[in-house]
Amino acid sequence: MTQAQQPKARKITIEPITRLEGEAKIDIFLDDEGNVDNAYFQVVELRGFERFCQGRPAEEMPRITTRICGVCPAAHHMASSKAVDAVFGVDPPEPAKKLRELFYCAHMVYDHIAHFFALAGPDFIVGPDADPAKRNILGLVEKVGQEAGGEVFKHWGYSRKILEMIGGKATHPVCGLPGGMSKPITEEERKEIEDMAKSCVEFSKFSLKLLDDVVLKNKDYMDLITGDIYYHETYYMGMVDQNNKVNFYEGDIKVVDQKGKEYAKFKPKDYLNYIEEHVEPWSYLKFPYLKGVGWKGLVDGKDSGIYRVNCLARLNVADGMATPLAQEAYEKMYDVLGGKPSHATLAFNWARVVEIMYASERLLELAMDEDITSQNIRAIPQGIVGEGVGCIEAPRGTLFHHYWTDEEGIIKKVNLIVATTQNNGPMCMSIKKAAQSLIKNWKVDQGLLNMVEMAFRAYDPCLACATHTLPGQMPLEVIIRDAKGNEVRRLSRHLYPKPLGIRVDVVP
Amino acid sequence: MDKKIKLAIGLGSTCAGCDIAILDLKEKILDLASLAEIVFWPTAMDFKLSDLERIGKNEIDISLYHGTVRTSEHEHIAHLLRERSKVMIAFGSCSCFGGIPGLCNLTSREEIFETAYKETPSTVNPEFITPQTETTQDGHHLTLPELYNDGKALPQIVDVDYYLPGCPPAVELIERLLPIITKFLETGELPPKGTVIASDKTLCDECPLTKENKMISKIFRPHEIIPDPKRCLLEQGILCMGPATRGGCGARCINALMPCRGCMGPTAEVKDQGAKMISAIASILGVENEKDLSEDEVEKLLNQIKDPVGTFYRFTLPVALINRRIKEGG
Numbered sequence: 095m096t097q098a099q100q101p102k103a104r105k106i107t108i109e110p111i112t113r114l115e116g117e118a119k120i121d122i123f124l125d126d127e128g129n130v131d132n133a134y135f136q137v138v139e140l141r142g143f144e145r146f147c148q149g150r151p152a153e154e155m156p157r158i159t160t161r162i163c164g165v166c167p168a169a170h171h172m173a174s175s176k177a178v179d180a181v182f183g184v185d186p187p188e189p190a191k192k193l194r195e196l197f198y199c200a201h202m203v204y205d206h207i208a209h210f211f212a213l214a215g216p217d218f219i220v221g222p223d224a225d226p227a228k229r230n231i232l233g234l235v236e237k238v239g240q241e242a243g244g245e246v247f248k249h250w251g252y253s254r255k256i257l258e259m260i261g262g263k264a265t266h267p268v269c270g271l272p273g274g275m276s277k278p279i280t281e282e283e284r285k286e287i288e289d290m291a292k293s294c295v296e297f298s299k300f301s302l303k304l305l306d307d308v309v310l311k312n313k314d315y316m317d318l319i320t321g322d323i324y325y326h327e328t329y330y331m332g333m334v335d336q337n338n339k340v341n342f343y344e345g346d347i348k349v350v351d352q353k354g355k356e357y358a359k360f361k362p363k364d365y366l367n368y369i370e371e372h373v374e375p376w377s378y379l380k381f382p383y384l385k386g387v388g389w390k391g392l393v394d395g396k397d398s399g400i401y402r403v404n405c406l407a408r409l410n411v412a413d414g415m416a417t418p419l420a421q422e423a424y425e426k427m428y429d430v431l432g433g434k435p436s437h438a439t440l441a442f443n444w445a446r447v448v449e450i451m452y453a454s455e456r457l458l459e460l461a462m463d464e465d466i467t468s469q470n471i472r473a474i475p476q477g478i479v480g481e482g483v484g485c486i487e488a489p490r491g492t493l494f495h496h497y498w499t500d501e502e503g504i505i506k507k508v509n510l511i512v513a514t515t516q517n518n519g520p521m522c523m524s525i526k527k528a529a530q531s532l533i534k535n536w537k538v539d540q541g542l543l544n545m546v547e548m549a550f551r552a553y554d555p556c557l558a559c560a561t562h563t564l565p566g567q568m569p570l571e572v573i574i575r576d577a578k579g580n581e582v583r584r585l586s587r588h589l590y591p592k593p594l595g596i597r598v599d600v601v602p
Numbered sequence: 603m604d605k606k607i608k609l610a611i612g613l614g615s616t617c618a619g620c621d622i623a624i625l626d627l628k629e630k631i632l633d634l635a636s637l638a639e640i641v642f643w644p645t646a647m648d649f650k651l652s653d654l655e656r657i658g659k660n661e662i663d664i665s666l667y668h669g670t671v672r673t674s675e676h677e678h679i680a681h682l683l684r685e686r687s688k689v690m691i692a693f694g695s696c697s698c699f700g701g702i703p704g705l706c707n708l709t710s711r712e713e714i715f716e717t718a719y720k721e722t723p724s725t726v727n728p729e730f731i732t733p734q735t736e737t738t739q740d741g742h743h744l745t746l747p748e749l750y751n752d753g754k755a756l757p758q759i760v761d762v763d764y765y766l767p768g769c770p771p772a773v774e775l776i777e778r779l780l781p782i783i784t785k786f787l788e789t790g791e792l793p794p795k796g797t798v799i800a801s802d803k804t805l806c807d808e809c810p811l812t813k814e815n816k817m818i819s820k821i822f823r824p825h826e827i828i829p830d831p832k833r834c835l836l837e838q839g840i841l842c843m844g845p846a847t848r849g850g851c852g853a854r855c856i857n858a859l860m861p862c863r864g865c866m867g868p869t870a871e872v873k874d875q876g877a878k879m880i881s882a883i884a885s886i887l888g889v890e891n892e893k894d895l896s897e898d899e900v901e902k903l904l905n906q907i908k909d910p911v912g913t914f915y916r917f918t919l920p921v922a923l924i925n926r927r928i929k930e931g932g
Binding site for chain 1: 714733749
């Protein structure tokens with residue numbers, strides 16, 4: 095079909111399925127010239143955890159809030175455990191903190207492997223220009239070889255095993271409670287974790303080398319990474335340790351501006367002085383922004399309070415990584431990207447691999463720590479404070495749990511600022527920009543699917559959870575209808591097993 | 603095997619933990635792929651479910667549905683799948699019993715909106731703008747599905763053939779689907795309607811901890827005591843839903859030395875999981891036998907149980923005999 099025969103579509107609806115925040119869809123509106131007038135990224139569900147957790151005993155919160163997300167339950171479990179430590183005014187013994195961090199590093203390895211290899215990896219490794227039918231996990235295995243593909247599944251399995259060993263269940267773990275962890279690990283388990291962690295470090299080297307060989311040497315891809323379509327100058331937020339190195343479990347929250355200059359550094363418990371949330375009537379998901387800068391709408395730049403979180407944001411705010419091999423990878427990334435901060439949305443995928451290395455190295459350090467098998471992992475709370483903030487870096491960004499209780503520790507009020515929510519505004523902007531770059535004069539082609547898909551996949555939103563997994567790419571389908579609503583053209587990316595996840599409907 | 607069944611996986615309000623649970627089949631996923639052609643896995647949850655709508659009545663062999671029914675879209679997809687499927691399986695605790703999102707029945711849509719969009723301290727919304735099912739922005743018409751006041755389990759919406767409980771279902775229970783599918787392919791035979799793919803006994807029957815049939819006089823909250831790792835948690839005074847909960851989960855929470863919270867739901871002979879647990883507690887506290895106890899003393903014992911509704915009905919509130927809070931005076 096030629097372009098002239100295409101109907102004039104006014105509204106393009108992309109309907110993906112989401113998990114963490116429920117589901118979402120994208121509506122793109124065209125103007126009279128057939129160019130993009132506006133695009134809306136809508137989250138279409140609300141579950142109300144902040145309300146129905148009222149009345150629950152605080153110590154149950156780590157076991158209830160895991161159900162916010164079945165992909166990153168360990169992140170909610172840990173943030174919640176830290177919040178209830180604070181509620182009961184109890185400081186867990188050092189070995190408990192180390193065991194939590196070890197557990198959490200295993201979660202980071204699992205989550206980042208799943209995203210990089212199953213979801214974003216095919217873009218990088220199979221290549222952005224490759225046959226769409228090959229751009230999935232199966233195509234990836236074909237490209238890197240069966241043996242290397244097997245390594246991906248093996249290490250995904252290792253990280254799941256560590257989570258289950260400590261957390262009882264890998265999905266919806268139960269080990270964290272006020273004052274520490276429920277059960278110590280044995281020397282036998284420690285040894286097994288150490289062996290798996292060593293293997294994870296080797297696997298991270300392989301991942302970085304793969305990135306180097308296949309991606310960085312691909313000029314087309316580097317042009318995309320550094321090009322304008324995926325570029326937004328925003329603030330960044332992430333957790334750092336006392337040396338300003340990236341930390342997932344404990345530290346201060348640092349915010350840098352568009353030039354990389356420190357805008358703020360604060361204790362997690364003071365987050366309300368820095369973050370506010372805006373509400374729009376067309377989405378169930380709120381829009382966080384920096385309080386001191388203010389809400390100026392869905393725009394980037396210094397005067398807009400929009401900030402980004404997730405791996406690239408963490409690396410942008412930090413001075414480096416706390417482990418040697420990750421530090422090496424960090425330096426290389428910024429060398430190639432031309433310094434800090436990087437505003438290249440696609441570089442989130444690169445930063446993620448740097449973090450797989452850090453999580454693996456830190457996992458190994460902790461597995462070899464002499465405290466890690468200590469029985470001293472519980473402190474019994476002696477009183478109650480009645481309010482507490484728990485904060486960690488979820489795979490997708492800074493996560494805050496804030497609880498208020500009565501004198502018996504029963505929840506009265508809850509405030510949650512979830513990682514993906516903080517990237518809500520930036521995702522809206524990235525999708526709009528990608529759509530504007532691609533849809534011109536009524537022309538909607540296969541490229542749209544690529545571009546829009548890559549724009550929000552880089553953020554690894556939990557809305558992409560389904561495609562986090564088996565199919566290597568976000569499957570898409572565009573249906574263009576004529577004025578009578580008849581289907582005249584269908585563009586789709588078939589993959590194993592069938593198109594799923596997203597459909598684009600062009601309605602005249 | 604050349605012949606494959608047609609399998610669909612649909613969802614309601616879900617955390618995606620059930621999807622991850624299916625992927626935890628690891629290499630057995632390939633077995634599943636050799637038995638089943640997946641015709642629908644989380645797709646568009648909107649009224650334009652044209653692909654699914656095009657599928658004829660009973661053309662899907664087996665549908666799995668996970669998540670609580672919470673919005674108009676969730677309900678729509680439940681009906682679509684039911685009409686098109688020979689077999690409908692409620693997959694996971696949310697679908698079987700309402701699950702944790704079903705705790706929304708302790709509040710209301712109005713209150714949830716007030717909290718999320720007004721009262722939460724980081725929210726700045728002086729005009730109390732809330733998401734609307736229809737809205738116009740810069741001349742563009744935008745729609746959102748309607749959030750229901752109640753959360754519901756799948757069997758409250760459509761006829762369900764089988765149940766696979768767990769939050770998420772244990773991988774060894776999901777594996778049990780494979781021989782069921784194989785047998786269906788070879789002989790057309792299916793298990794009896796209403797089968798729960800799990801143990802028929804309680805969690806206590808498979809619990810690795812030792813029970814000494816001791817009575818308790820004090821209830822401890824989990825953070826108040828460091829339990830003996832070998833003894834029954836309930837007999838150490840920690841509320842554990844084991845006596846009222848179906849087994850088959852591998853006692854994973856117990857293995858981490860944390861008490862059961864009941865995600866597998868009740869056993870077949872029990873209709874109301876919470877009521878069963880209350881009677882189990884009464885007996886271990888000695889309340890029903892201790893005629894010597896004054897009413898005050900009985901009350902004192904029972905008052906130690908914080909949040910009985912949120913504990914005993916954590917995963918089953920929507921299917922409980924009393925399944926929602928009614929607003930006073932309203």
